[in-house]
Amino acid sequence: MSSTRSPSVAARLRAFLGVPVRARTYLNLCYLCLAFPLGIAYLVFVTVGLSLGVGLAVVVVGVPIFLLTVVGALVAGSVERVLARYLLDLDLGSRALPADGPLRDRLVAVLTDASTWKTVVYLPSKLAFGTLGFALATTVLTTGVSMLLVPLYHREPGLYVGVVTDRPVELHPSLYVAWNKLLVGFEAVWTLGAWRVRTLGDALVVAVAGALLVLLGLHALNLLARGLKWYTAVMLDDAYAPLAGGG
Structure with a gap:
Protein backbone atom coordinates (compact mmCIF):
# COMPACT_ATOMS: atom_id res chain seq x y z
CA MET A 1 0.00 0.00 0.00
CA SER A 2 2.76 2.46 0.91
CA SER A 3 4.62 1.75 -2.34
CA THR A 4 1.62 2.92 -4.36
CA ARG A 5 1.05 6.00 -2.26
CA SER A 6 4.65 7.22 -2.12
CA PRO A 7 5.03 8.00 -5.85
CA SER A 8 1.74 9.90 -5.78
CA VAL A 9 2.80 11.98 -2.79
CA ALA A 10 6.24 12.57 -4.31
CA ALA A 11 4.70 13.58 -7.64
CA ARG A 12 2.36 16.04 -5.95
CA LEU A 13 5.22 17.48 -3.94
CA ARG A 14 7.30 17.92 -7.10
CA ALA A 15 4.36 19.55 -8.84
CA PHE A 16 3.89 21.95 -5.92
CA LEU A 17 7.56 22.86 -5.54
CA GLY A 18 8.31 22.93 -9.27
CA VAL A 19 5.86 25.66 -10.20
CA PRO A 20 8.51 28.46 -10.22
CA VAL A 21 10.66 26.66 -12.80
CA ARG A 22 7.93 25.85 -15.31
CA ALA A 23 7.60 28.05 -18.40
CA ARG A 24 3.81 27.61 -18.31
CA THR A 25 3.68 29.51 -15.01
CA TYR A 26 5.24 32.62 -16.53
CA LEU A 27 3.20 32.44 -19.73
CA ASN A 28 0.08 32.33 -17.58
CA LEU A 29 1.37 35.24 -15.49
CA CYS A 30 2.07 37.28 -18.64
CA TYR A 31 -1.42 36.59 -19.98
CA LEU A 32 -3.08 37.60 -16.72
CA CYS A 33 -1.02 40.78 -16.42
CA LEU A 34 -1.97 41.74 -19.99
CA ALA A 35 -5.63 41.06 -19.17
CA PHE A 36 -5.72 44.01 -16.78
CA PRO A 37 -4.82 46.90 -19.16
CA LEU A 38 -6.55 45.22 -22.10
CA GLY A 39 -9.67 44.67 -20.00
CA ILE A 40 -9.79 48.37 -19.13
CA ALA A 41 -9.39 49.35 -22.79
CA TYR A 42 -12.06 46.87 -23.88
CA LEU A 43 -14.47 48.06 -21.20
CA VAL A 44 -14.13 51.69 -22.26
CA PHE A 45 -14.34 50.88 -25.98
CA VAL A 46 -17.37 48.59 -25.79
CA THR A 47 -19.41 50.59 -23.26
CA VAL A 48 -18.77 53.97 -24.92
CA GLY A 49 -19.23 52.64 -28.45
CA LEU A 50 -22.45 50.75 -27.78
CA SER A 51 -23.96 53.48 -25.63
CA LEU A 52 -23.22 56.15 -28.25
CA GLY A 53 -24.41 53.91 -31.04
CA VAL A 54 -27.72 53.07 -29.37
CA GLY A 55 -28.24 56.58 -28.00
CA LEU A 56 -27.62 58.29 -31.33
CA ALA A 57 -29.43 55.71 -33.47
CA VAL A 58 -32.45 58.00 -33.71
CA VAL A 59 -30.34 60.56 -35.58
CA VAL A 60 -28.82 57.92 -37.92
CA VAL A 61 -25.21 58.72 -37.00
CA GLY A 62 -25.47 56.19 -34.19
CA VAL A 63 -25.90 53.28 -36.61
CA PRO A 64 -22.38 53.42 -38.09
CA ILE A 65 -20.94 53.98 -34.60
CA PHE A 66 -22.76 50.87 -33.41
CA LEU A 67 -21.58 48.80 -36.38
CA LEU A 68 -17.98 50.01 -36.05
CA THR A 69 -18.04 49.08 -32.37
CA VAL A 70 -19.19 45.55 -33.17
CA VAL A 71 -16.58 45.15 -35.92
CA GLY A 72 -13.91 46.57 -33.62
CA ALA A 73 -14.92 44.05 -30.95
CA LEU A 74 -14.56 41.22 -33.47
CA VAL A 75 -11.10 42.50 -34.41
CA ALA A 76 -10.18 42.59 -30.73
CA GLY A 77 -11.51 39.05 -30.44
CA SER A 78 -9.08 38.00 -33.17
CA VAL A 79 -6.23 39.58 -31.20
CA GLU A 80 -7.38 37.68 -28.11
CA ARG A 81 -7.32 34.39 -30.00
CA VAL A 82 -3.71 35.07 -31.02
CA LEU A 83 -2.75 35.85 -27.41
CA ALA A 84 -4.52 32.71 -26.22
CA ARG A 85 -2.68 30.62 -28.80
CA TYR A 86 0.79 31.78 -27.83
CA LEU A 87 0.36 32.36 -24.08
CA LEU A 88 -2.28 29.81 -23.06
CA ASP A 89 -1.63 27.15 -25.72
CA LEU A 90 -5.27 27.43 -26.74
CA ASP A 91 -6.03 27.11 -30.44
CA LEU A 92 -9.46 28.54 -31.28
CA GLY A 93 -11.30 28.47 -34.57
CA SER A 94 -12.66 31.52 -36.39
CA ARG A 95 -14.78 32.34 -39.42
CA ALA A 96 -14.45 34.93 -42.15
CA LEU A 97 -17.17 37.54 -42.42
CA PRO A 98 -19.92 36.66 -44.95
CA ALA A 99 -18.79 37.71 -48.42
CA ASP A 100 -21.78 36.76 -50.56
CA GLY A 101 -25.17 38.40 -50.83
CA PRO A 102 -26.50 41.91 -50.19
CA LEU A 103 -24.77 44.01 -47.54
CA ARG A 104 -27.92 44.13 -45.43
CA ASP A 105 -28.17 40.33 -45.31
CA ARG A 106 -24.50 40.02 -44.37
CA LEU A 107 -24.90 42.54 -41.54
CA VAL A 108 -27.96 40.72 -40.25
CA ALA A 109 -26.06 37.41 -40.35
CA VAL A 110 -23.23 38.84 -38.24
CA LEU A 111 -25.45 40.73 -35.80
CA THR A 112 -27.76 37.77 -35.20
CA ASP A 113 -24.94 35.29 -34.65
CA ALA A 114 -24.51 34.32 -30.99
CA SER A 115 -20.72 34.20 -31.30
CA THR A 116 -20.66 37.92 -32.16
CA TRP A 117 -22.29 38.91 -28.89
CA LYS A 118 -20.31 36.38 -26.91
CA THR A 119 -17.20 38.19 -28.17
CA VAL A 120 -18.66 41.59 -27.26
CA VAL A 121 -19.47 40.36 -23.74
CA TYR A 122 -16.12 38.61 -23.32
CA LEU A 123 -13.98 41.70 -23.92
CA PRO A 124 -15.07 43.88 -20.97
CA SER A 125 -15.69 40.87 -18.71
CA LYS A 126 -12.02 39.92 -19.07
CA LEU A 127 -11.24 42.85 -16.77
CA ALA A 128 -12.49 40.82 -13.79
CA PHE A 129 -9.84 38.15 -14.39
CA GLY A 130 -7.21 40.79 -15.08
CA THR A 131 -7.97 42.69 -11.89
CA LEU A 132 -7.77 39.56 -9.76
CA GLY A 133 -4.57 38.43 -11.47
CA PHE A 134 -2.98 41.86 -11.12
CA ALA A 135 -3.94 41.99 -7.43
CA LEU A 136 -2.43 38.56 -6.78
CA ALA A 137 0.75 39.39 -8.67
CA THR A 138 1.29 42.78 -7.00
CA THR A 139 0.38 41.77 -3.46
CA VAL A 140 0.98 38.08 -2.83
CA LEU A 141 4.00 37.66 -5.11
CA THR A 142 5.72 40.93 -4.22
CA THR A 143 5.17 40.31 -0.52
CA GLY A 144 6.48 36.75 -0.83
CA VAL A 145 9.56 37.81 -2.77
CA SER A 146 10.36 40.61 -0.30
CA MET A 147 10.06 38.11 2.57
CA LEU A 148 12.22 35.62 0.69
CA LEU A 149 14.99 38.23 0.38
CA VAL A 150 14.91 39.29 4.05
CA PRO A 151 18.18 37.42 4.91
CA LEU A 152 19.99 39.65 2.42
CA TYR A 153 18.99 43.01 3.89
CA HIS A 154 17.72 42.55 7.45
CA ARG A 155 20.99 43.89 8.91
CA GLU A 156 20.97 47.11 6.89
CA PRO A 157 21.51 50.07 9.28
CA GLY A 158 18.41 52.12 9.92
CA LEU A 159 16.12 49.51 8.34
CA TYR A 160 13.30 47.97 10.37
CA VAL A 161 12.25 44.51 9.19
CA VAL A 197 13.82 40.44 12.71
CA ARG A 198 17.06 40.65 14.66
CA THR A 199 18.93 37.44 13.92
CA LEU A 200 19.73 35.36 10.87
CA GLY A 201 17.51 32.61 12.28
CA ASP A 202 14.54 34.99 12.35
CA ALA A 203 15.34 36.08 8.81
CA LEU A 204 15.46 32.49 7.58
CA VAL A 205 12.06 31.77 9.14
CA VAL A 206 10.64 34.79 7.31
CA ALA A 207 12.33 33.66 4.08
CA VAL A 208 10.77 30.18 4.34
CA ALA A 209 7.35 31.77 4.90
CA GLY A 210 7.99 34.00 1.89
CA ALA A 211 8.93 31.04 -0.30
CA LEU A 212 5.71 29.27 0.71
CA LEU A 213 3.72 32.42 -0.04
CA VAL A 214 5.31 32.69 -3.49
CA LEU A 215 4.51 29.04 -4.25
CA LEU A 216 0.90 29.46 -3.16
CA GLY A 217 0.59 32.68 -5.15
CA LEU A 218 1.93 31.08 -8.34
CA HIS A 219 -0.43 28.12 -7.97
CA ALA A 220 -3.33 30.53 -7.44
CA LEU A 221 -2.36 32.43 -10.59
CA ASN A 222 -2.12 29.19 -12.58
CA LEU A 223 -5.57 28.20 -11.35
CA LEU A 224 -6.95 31.59 -12.36
CA ALA A 225 -5.31 31.26 -15.79
CA ARG A 226 -6.92 27.85 -16.28
CA GLY A 227 -10.29 29.38 -15.47
CA LEU A 228 -9.69 32.19 -17.94
CA LYS A 229 -8.55 29.67 -20.56
CA TRP A 230 -11.82 27.76 -20.21
CA TYR A 231 -13.83 30.99 -20.34
CA THR A 232 -11.95 32.18 -23.42
CA ALA A 233 -12.61 28.89 -25.20
CA VAL A 234 -16.33 29.10 -24.45
CA MET A 235 -16.69 32.73 -25.52
CA LEU A 236 -14.33 33.12 -28.51
CA ASP A 237 -14.28 29.79 -30.33
CA ASP A 238 -15.66 29.85 -33.89
CA ALA A 239 -16.38 33.59 -33.88
CA TYR A 240 -16.12 35.95 -36.83
CA ALA A 241 -12.65 37.33 -37.62
CA PRO A 242 -12.80 40.45 -39.82
CA LEU A 243 -9.07 40.49 -40.64
CA ALA A 244 -8.54 36.81 -41.35
CA GLY A 245 -9.98 33.84 -43.12
CA GLY A 246 -11.62 30.93 -41.35
CA GLY A 247 -9.47 29.21 -38.68
Missing part, protein backbone atom coordinates in the same frame (compact mmCIF):
# COMPACT_ATOMS: atom_id res chain seq x y z
CA GLY A 162 9.33 43.03 11.04
CA VAL A 163 5.72 43.60 12.00
CA VAL A 164 4.33 46.85 13.39
CA THR A 165 0.64 47.33 14.23
CA ASP A 166 -1.25 50.50 15.10
CA ARG A 167 -2.81 48.59 18.01
CA PRO A 168 -1.83 45.28 19.63
CA VAL A 169 -3.33 42.12 18.13
CA GLU A 170 -4.90 39.91 20.79
CA LEU A 171 -5.77 36.22 20.55
CA HIS A 172 -7.88 34.52 23.18
CA PRO A 173 -7.52 30.71 22.98
CA SER A 174 -9.91 29.07 25.40
CA LEU A 175 -11.13 25.64 26.48
CA TYR A 176 -14.29 24.95 28.50
CA VAL A 177 -15.56 21.60 29.80
CA ALA A 178 -18.89 20.92 31.51
CA TRP A 179 -18.34 18.92 34.72
CA ASN A 180 -20.88 18.12 37.45
CA LYS A 181 -23.18 21.01 36.52
CA LEU A 182 -20.19 23.32 36.44
CA LEU A 183 -18.41 24.91 33.50
CA VAL A 184 -14.69 24.53 34.00
CA GLY A 185 -12.47 26.35 31.58
CA PHE A 186 -9.13 27.81 30.70
CA GLU A 187 -8.52 30.99 28.79
CA ALA A 188 -5.25 32.63 27.79
CA VAL A 189 -4.45 35.95 26.15
CA TRP A 190 -1.70 36.23 23.55
CA THR A 191 -0.75 39.74 22.45
CA LEU A 192 1.38 40.86 19.52
CA GLY A 193 2.31 44.52 19.43
CA ALA A 194 5.45 44.46 17.29
CA TRP A 195 8.03 41.96 16.16
CA ARG A 196 11.40 42.66 14.58
Whole structure:
Protein backbone atom coordinates (compact mmCIF):
# COMPACT_ATOMS: atom_id res chain seq x y z
CA MET A 1 0.00 0.00 0.00
CA SER A 2 2.76 2.46 0.91
CA SER A 3 4.62 1.75 -2.34
CA THR A 4 1.62 2.92 -4.36
CA ARG A 5 1.05 6.00 -2.26
CA SER A 6 4.65 7.22 -2.12
CA PRO A 7 5.03 8.00 -5.85
CA SER A 8 1.74 9.90 -5.78
CA VAL A 9 2.80 11.98 -2.79
CA ALA A 10 6.24 12.57 -4.31
CA ALA A 11 4.70 13.58 -7.64
CA ARG A 12 2.36 16.04 -5.95
CA LEU A 13 5.22 17.48 -3.94
CA ARG A 14 7.30 17.92 -7.10
CA ALA A 15 4.36 19.55 -8.84
CA PHE A 16 3.89 21.95 -5.92
CA LEU A 17 7.56 22.86 -5.54
CA GLY A 18 8.31 22.93 -9.27
CA VAL A 19 5.86 25.66 -10.20
CA PRO A 20 8.51 28.46 -10.22
CA VAL A 21 10.66 26.66 -12.80
CA ARG A 22 7.93 25.85 -15.31
CA ALA A 23 7.60 28.05 -18.40
CA ARG A 24 3.81 27.61 -18.31
CA THR A 25 3.68 29.51 -15.01
CA TYR A 26 5.24 32.62 -16.53
CA LEU A 27 3.20 32.44 -19.73
CA ASN A 28 0.08 32.33 -17.58
CA LEU A 29 1.37 35.24 -15.49
CA CYS A 30 2.07 37.28 -18.64
CA TYR A 31 -1.42 36.59 -19.98
CA LEU A 32 -3.08 37.60 -16.72
CA CYS A 33 -1.02 40.78 -16.42
CA LEU A 34 -1.97 41.74 -19.99
CA ALA A 35 -5.63 41.06 -19.17
CA PHE A 36 -5.72 44.01 -16.78
CA PRO A 37 -4.82 46.90 -19.16
CA LEU A 38 -6.55 45.22 -22.10
CA GLY A 39 -9.67 44.67 -20.00
CA ILE A 40 -9.79 48.37 -19.13
CA ALA A 41 -9.39 49.35 -22.79
CA TYR A 42 -12.06 46.87 -23.88
CA LEU A 43 -14.47 48.06 -21.20
CA VAL A 44 -14.13 51.69 -22.26
CA PHE A 45 -14.34 50.88 -25.98
CA VAL A 46 -17.37 48.59 -25.79
CA THR A 47 -19.41 50.59 -23.26
CA VAL A 48 -18.77 53.97 -24.92
CA GLY A 49 -19.23 52.64 -28.45
CA LEU A 50 -22.45 50.75 -27.78
CA SER A 51 -23.96 53.48 -25.63
CA LEU A 52 -23.22 56.15 -28.25
CA GLY A 53 -24.41 53.91 -31.04
CA VAL A 54 -27.72 53.07 -29.37
CA GLY A 55 -28.24 56.58 -28.00
CA LEU A 56 -27.62 58.29 -31.33
CA ALA A 57 -29.43 55.71 -33.47
CA VAL A 58 -32.45 58.00 -33.71
CA VAL A 59 -30.34 60.56 -35.58
CA VAL A 60 -28.82 57.92 -37.92
CA VAL A 61 -25.21 58.72 -37.00
CA GLY A 62 -25.47 56.19 -34.19
CA VAL A 63 -25.90 53.28 -36.61
CA PRO A 64 -22.38 53.42 -38.09
CA ILE A 65 -20.94 53.98 -34.60
CA PHE A 66 -22.76 50.87 -33.41
CA LEU A 67 -21.58 48.80 -36.38
CA LEU A 68 -17.98 50.01 -36.05
CA THR A 69 -18.04 49.08 -32.37
CA VAL A 70 -19.19 45.55 -33.17
CA VAL A 71 -16.58 45.15 -35.92
CA GLY A 72 -13.91 46.57 -33.62
CA ALA A 73 -14.92 44.05 -30.95
CA LEU A 74 -14.56 41.22 -33.47
CA VAL A 75 -11.10 42.50 -34.41
CA ALA A 76 -10.18 42.59 -30.73
CA GLY A 77 -11.51 39.05 -30.44
CA SER A 78 -9.08 38.00 -33.17
CA VAL A 79 -6.23 39.58 -31.20
CA GLU A 80 -7.38 37.68 -28.11
CA ARG A 81 -7.32 34.39 -30.00
CA VAL A 82 -3.71 35.07 -31.02
CA LEU A 83 -2.75 35.85 -27.41
CA ALA A 84 -4.52 32.71 -26.22
CA ARG A 85 -2.68 30.62 -28.80
CA TYR A 86 0.79 31.78 -27.83
CA LEU A 87 0.36 32.36 -24.08
CA LEU A 88 -2.28 29.81 -23.06
CA ASP A 89 -1.63 27.15 -25.72
CA LEU A 90 -5.27 27.43 -26.74
CA ASP A 91 -6.03 27.11 -30.44
CA LEU A 92 -9.46 28.54 -31.28
CA GLY A 93 -11.30 28.47 -34.57
CA SER A 94 -12.66 31.52 -36.39
CA ARG A 95 -14.78 32.34 -39.42
CA ALA A 96 -14.45 34.93 -42.15
CA LEU A 97 -17.17 37.54 -42.42
CA PRO A 98 -19.92 36.66 -44.95
CA ALA A 99 -18.79 37.71 -48.42
CA ASP A 100 -21.78 36.76 -50.56
CA GLY A 101 -25.17 38.40 -50.83
CA PRO A 102 -26.50 41.91 -50.19
CA LEU A 103 -24.77 44.01 -47.54
CA ARG A 104 -27.92 44.13 -45.43
CA ASP A 105 -28.17 40.33 -45.31
CA ARG A 106 -24.50 40.02 -44.37
CA LEU A 107 -24.90 42.54 -41.54
CA VAL A 108 -27.96 40.72 -40.25
CA ALA A 109 -26.06 37.41 -40.35
CA VAL A 110 -23.23 38.84 -38.24
CA LEU A 111 -25.45 40.73 -35.80
CA THR A 112 -27.76 37.77 -35.20
CA ASP A 113 -24.94 35.29 -34.65
CA ALA A 114 -24.51 34.32 -30.99
CA SER A 115 -20.72 34.20 -31.30
CA THR A 116 -20.66 37.92 -32.16
CA TRP A 117 -22.29 38.91 -28.89
CA LYS A 118 -20.31 36.38 -26.91
CA THR A 119 -17.20 38.19 -28.17
CA VAL A 120 -18.66 41.59 -27.26
CA VAL A 121 -19.47 40.36 -23.74
CA TYR A 122 -16.12 38.61 -23.32
CA LEU A 123 -13.98 41.70 -23.92
CA PRO A 124 -15.07 43.88 -20.97
CA SER A 125 -15.69 40.87 -18.71
CA LYS A 126 -12.02 39.92 -19.07
CA LEU A 127 -11.24 42.85 -16.77
CA ALA A 128 -12.49 40.82 -13.79
CA PHE A 129 -9.84 38.15 -14.39
CA GLY A 130 -7.21 40.79 -15.08
CA THR A 131 -7.97 42.69 -11.89
CA LEU A 132 -7.77 39.56 -9.76
CA GLY A 133 -4.57 38.43 -11.47
CA PHE A 134 -2.98 41.86 -11.12
CA ALA A 135 -3.94 41.99 -7.43
CA LEU A 136 -2.43 38.56 -6.78
CA ALA A 137 0.75 39.39 -8.67
CA THR A 138 1.29 42.78 -7.00
CA THR A 139 0.38 41.77 -3.46
CA VAL A 140 0.98 38.08 -2.83
CA LEU A 141 4.00 37.66 -5.11
CA THR A 142 5.72 40.93 -4.22
CA THR A 143 5.17 40.31 -0.52
CA GLY A 144 6.48 36.75 -0.83
CA VAL A 145 9.56 37.81 -2.77
CA SER A 146 10.36 40.61 -0.30
CA MET A 147 10.06 38.11 2.57
CA LEU A 148 12.22 35.62 0.69
CA LEU A 149 14.99 38.23 0.38
CA VAL A 150 14.91 39.29 4.05
CA PRO A 151 18.18 37.42 4.91
CA LEU A 152 19.99 39.65 2.42
CA TYR A 153 18.99 43.01 3.89
CA HIS A 154 17.72 42.55 7.45
CA ARG A 155 20.99 43.89 8.91
CA GLU A 156 20.97 47.11 6.89
CA PRO A 157 21.51 50.07 9.28
CA GLY A 158 18.41 52.12 9.92
CA LEU A 159 16.12 49.51 8.34
CA TYR A 160 13.30 47.97 10.37
CA VAL A 161 12.25 44.51 9.19
CA GLY A 162 9.33 43.03 11.04
CA VAL A 163 5.72 43.60 12.00
CA VAL A 164 4.33 46.85 13.39
CA THR A 165 0.64 47.33 14.23
CA ASP A 166 -1.25 50.50 15.10
CA ARG A 167 -2.81 48.59 18.01
CA PRO A 168 -1.83 45.28 19.63
CA VAL A 169 -3.33 42.12 18.13
CA GLU A 170 -4.90 39.91 20.79
CA LEU A 171 -5.77 36.22 20.55
CA HIS A 172 -7.88 34.52 23.18
CA PRO A 173 -7.52 30.71 22.98
CA SER A 174 -9.91 29.07 25.40
CA LEU A 175 -11.13 25.64 26.48
CA TYR A 176 -14.29 24.95 28.50
CA VAL A 177 -15.56 21.60 29.80
CA ALA A 178 -18.89 20.92 31.51
CA TRP A 179 -18.34 18.92 34.72
CA ASN A 180 -20.88 18.12 37.45
CA LYS A 181 -23.18 21.01 36.52
CA LEU A 182 -20.19 23.32 36.44
CA LEU A 183 -18.41 24.91 33.50
CA VAL A 184 -14.69 24.53 34.00
CA GLY A 185 -12.47 26.35 31.58
CA PHE A 186 -9.13 27.81 30.70
CA GLU A 187 -8.52 30.99 28.79
CA ALA A 188 -5.25 32.63 27.79
CA VAL A 189 -4.45 35.95 26.15
CA TRP A 190 -1.70 36.23 23.55
CA THR A 191 -0.75 39.74 22.45
CA LEU A 192 1.38 40.86 19.52
CA GLY A 193 2.31 44.52 19.43
CA ALA A 194 5.45 44.46 17.29
CA TRP A 195 8.03 41.96 16.16
CA ARG A 196 11.40 42.66 14.58
CA VAL A 197 13.82 40.44 12.71
CA ARG A 198 17.06 40.65 14.66
CA THR A 199 18.93 37.44 13.92
CA LEU A 200 19.73 35.36 10.87
CA GLY A 201 17.51 32.61 12.28
CA ASP A 202 14.54 34.99 12.35
CA ALA A 203 15.34 36.08 8.81
CA LEU A 204 15.46 32.49 7.58
CA VAL A 205 12.06 31.77 9.14
CA VAL A 206 10.64 34.79 7.31
CA ALA A 207 12.33 33.66 4.08
CA VAL A 208 10.77 30.18 4.34
CA ALA A 209 7.35 31.77 4.90
CA GLY A 210 7.99 34.00 1.89
CA ALA A 211 8.93 31.04 -0.30
CA LEU A 212 5.71 29.27 0.71
CA LEU A 213 3.72 32.42 -0.04
CA VAL A 214 5.31 32.69 -3.49
CA LEU A 215 4.51 29.04 -4.25
CA LEU A 216 0.90 29.46 -3.16
CA GLY A 217 0.59 32.68 -5.15
CA LEU A 218 1.93 31.08 -8.34
CA HIS A 219 -0.43 28.12 -7.97
CA ALA A 220 -3.33 30.53 -7.44
CA LEU A 221 -2.36 32.43 -10.59
CA ASN A 222 -2.12 29.19 -12.58
CA LEU A 223 -5.57 28.20 -11.35
CA LEU A 224 -6.95 31.59 -12.36
CA ALA A 225 -5.31 31.26 -15.79
CA ARG A 226 -6.92 27.85 -16.28
CA GLY A 227 -10.29 29.38 -15.47
CA LEU A 228 -9.69 32.19 -17.94
CA LYS A 229 -8.55 29.67 -20.56
CA TRP A 230 -11.82 27.76 -20.21
CA TYR A 231 -13.83 30.99 -20.34
CA THR A 232 -11.95 32.18 -23.42
CA ALA A 233 -12.61 28.89 -25.20
CA VAL A 234 -16.33 29.10 -24.45
CA MET A 235 -16.69 32.73 -25.52
CA LEU A 236 -14.33 33.12 -28.51
CA ASP A 237 -14.28 29.79 -30.33
CA ASP A 238 -15.66 29.85 -33.89
CA ALA A 239 -16.38 33.59 -33.88
CA TYR A 240 -16.12 35.95 -36.83
CA ALA A 241 -12.65 37.33 -37.62
CA PRO A 242 -12.80 40.45 -39.82
CA LEU A 243 -9.07 40.49 -40.64
CA ALA A 244 -8.54 36.81 -41.35
CA GLY A 245 -9.98 33.84 -43.12
CA GLY A 246 -11.62 30.93 -41.35
CA GLY A 247 -9.47 29.21 -38.68
